[in-house]
Amino acid sequence: MSDGPGANLGLLLFIPYRAMESAVLEEVRRQGFEMPINQARVFQRIGPAGSRLGELAEASQVSKQTIGSIVDQLESAGYVERVPDPDDARARLVVVAERGRQAIEAGLPVLHQVEARWREHLGVAKYEQLRRILADLVEITDPFA
Amino acid sequence: MSDGPGANLGLLLFIPYRAMESAVLEEVRRQGFEMPINQARVFQRIGPAGSRLGELAEASQVSKQTIGSIVDQLESAGYVERVPDPDDARARLVVVAERGRQAIEAGLPVLHQVEARWREHLGVAKYEQLRRILADLVEITDPFA
DNA sequence: GCAAATTAGTCCGAGTTTCGGACTTGTGCC
DNA sequence: GGCACAAGTCCGAAACTCGGACTAATTTGC
Numbered sequence: 001m002s003d004g005p006g007a008n009l010g011l012l013l014f015i016p017y018r019a020m021e022s023a024v025l026e027e028v029r030r031q032g033f034e035m036p037i038n039q040a041r042v043f044q045r046i047g048p049a050g051s052r053l054g055e056l057a058e059a060s061q062v063s064k065q066t067i068g069s070i071v072d073q074l075e076s077a078g079y080v081e082r083v084p085d086p087d088d089a090r091a092r093l094v095v096v097a098e099r100g101r102q103a104i105e106a107g108l109p110v111l112h113q114v115e116a117r118w119r120e121h122l123g124v125a126k127y128e129q130l131r132r133i134l135a136d137l138v139e140i141t142d143p144f145a
Numbered sequence: 146m147s148d149g150p151g152a153n154l155g156l157l158l159f160i161p162y163r164a165m166e167s168a169v170l171e172e173v174r175r176q177g178f179e180m181p182i183n184q185a186r187v188f189q190r191i192g193p194a195g196s197r198l199g200e201l202a203e204a205s206q207v208s209k210q211t212i213g214s215i216v217d218q219l220e221s222a223g224y225v226e227r228v229p230d231p232d233d234a235r236a237r238l239v240v241v242a243e244r245g246r247q248a249i250e251a252g253l254p255v256l257h258q259v260e261a262r263w264r265e266h267l268g269v270a271k272y273e274q275l276r277r278i279l280a281d282l283v284e285i286t287d288p289f290a
Numbered sequence: 291g292c293a294a295a296t297t298a299g300t301c302c303g304a305g306t307t308t309c310g311g312a313c314t315t316g317t318g319c320c
Numbered sequence: 321g322g323c324a325c326a327a328g329t330c331c332g333a334a335a336c337t338c339g340g341a342c343t344a345a346t347t348t349g350c
Contacts, residue, residue, distance in 0.1 A: 008189070008256075009165065009260055009263075009276065009279070010162055010165040010166055010169070010189075010256075011189055011190075012276070012279040012280060012282075012283055013158045013159070013161055013162035013165070013279065014158070014159075014162045014166075015283045015286050015287050016158055016279070016282045016283065016286040017155055017158035017159045017162060018206065018286075019286035019287075019288070020154065020155040020158070020286075021155055021159075022206065024155070036335090036336095038336075038337095044153070044155075044156060045156075052298075052299095053298070053299060054297085054298065054299080061163065061167065062337075062338090063337070063338055063339085064298080064299065064300090064338095065299090065300080065301090065337075065338060065339085066336075066337050066338070068299070068300065068301095069336080069337080070336095085298090088297090088298075088345075088346075089298095089344085089345055089346085090297070090298040090299070090344060090345045090346070091297090091298055091299075091345090092298085092299080111153075111154075111155075115154055117285070118154075118282060118285075118286075121281070121282070121284075121285050122278060122281060122282065126274075126278050126281070129271075129274060129278065130275070130278045130279075130282070131154065131157070133267060133271050133274065133275045133278075134154070134157040134158065134161070134275075135157060136266070136267060136271070137157075137161045137263060137266070137267065137275070138157055138160045138161065139266075140262070140263075140266050141160050141161040141163075141164035141165075141263075142160050142164075143164070181306095183307075183308095197327075197328095198327070198328065199326085199327060199328085207308075207309090208308070208309055208310085209309095209327080209328065209329090210308075210309060210310085210328090210329080210330090211307075211308055211309070212328095213328065213329065213330095214307075214308080215307090230327095233316080233317075233326090233327075234315085234316055234317085235315060235316045235317070235326070235327045235328070236316090236326090236327055236328080237327085237328080
């Protein structure tokens with residue numbers, strides 16, 4: 001896994017990710033929205049029009065049972081809702097509920113603050129470049145794309 | 146957490162990371178080196194000269210007990226070794242052992258292969274730019290720096 | 291059309307992981 | 321030397337995760 005100092009591209013991606021995640025989650029919790037990290041990681045993958053359990057399982061790379069359990073918790077905490085999928089009666093769509101939107105709202109300022117800090121450190125040009133390159137890279141690395 | 150399509154910089158970092166991690170780990174396992182993901186995530190943070198448990202705990206953002214348990218497993222699998230820290234008799238250094246080096250060796254080809262694929266998709270210039278920018282970003286986001 | 295094969299999701303139980311709290315041992319400071 | 325602090329470990333409880341088996345709905349094949 002390791003490939004000498006500074007050369008492990010995977011780790012180079014993970015460290016800033018983890019920093020962002022911690023900062024946002026800490027603020028969200030501080031505002032009274034309890035949410036363990038495993039729930040947050042599933043929650044953030046819910047698409048704008050809702051996502052199926054299977055999709056979330058694939059995107060998060062965990063089993064369907066695990067996703068089911070995590071969605072149960074998110075649901076009973078009021079962050080998400082299960083609605084019938086109009087296209088398939090077997091499936092249900094997981095959609096963000098009102099309290100979930102509030103939690104997102106609670107995290108946004110810190111998200112932007114961290115981004116601003118990064119932008120300041122890197123300079124605007126490199127920051128924007130980073131966004132573009134990553135968006136491009138996600139095209140070929142998202143298991144659920 | 147989410148901030149509209151493509152706008153969540155955290156997720157943009159995480160998705161390629163996860164892809165890299167999965168690919169490398171799959172190959173490492175295929176070659177007979179069993180290693181659960183939580184062990185791998187700790188393992189990859191071990192520094193060239195070894196790391197203390199506390200350092201690993203901080204870098205991985207989990208408790209000392211958890212790290213202790215994970216290192217136990219890595220140790221009994223032969224991937225790491227605990228050696229006394231010459232500077233502090235309370236502490237022990239976790240260092241990569243022979244089998245750990247073999248596991249790293251086993252993953253390197255796939256690591257390079259994935260990197261090559263990314264380089265091809267992005268183009269050499271953007272790929273190199275990505276590396277540079279991330280290395281720069283890690284400077285301010287690594288909790289153990 | 292309709293039976294067979296497949297897919298979406300759930301239930302259940304076992305093994306594992308993680309952590310808070312309390313403890314031991316060693317360090318550093320006065 | 322004594323006292324606050326830091327590095328790890330032990331213990332027990334709670335939470336997490338998954339394999340296997342199941343139900344319900346959809347798609348395939350003939």
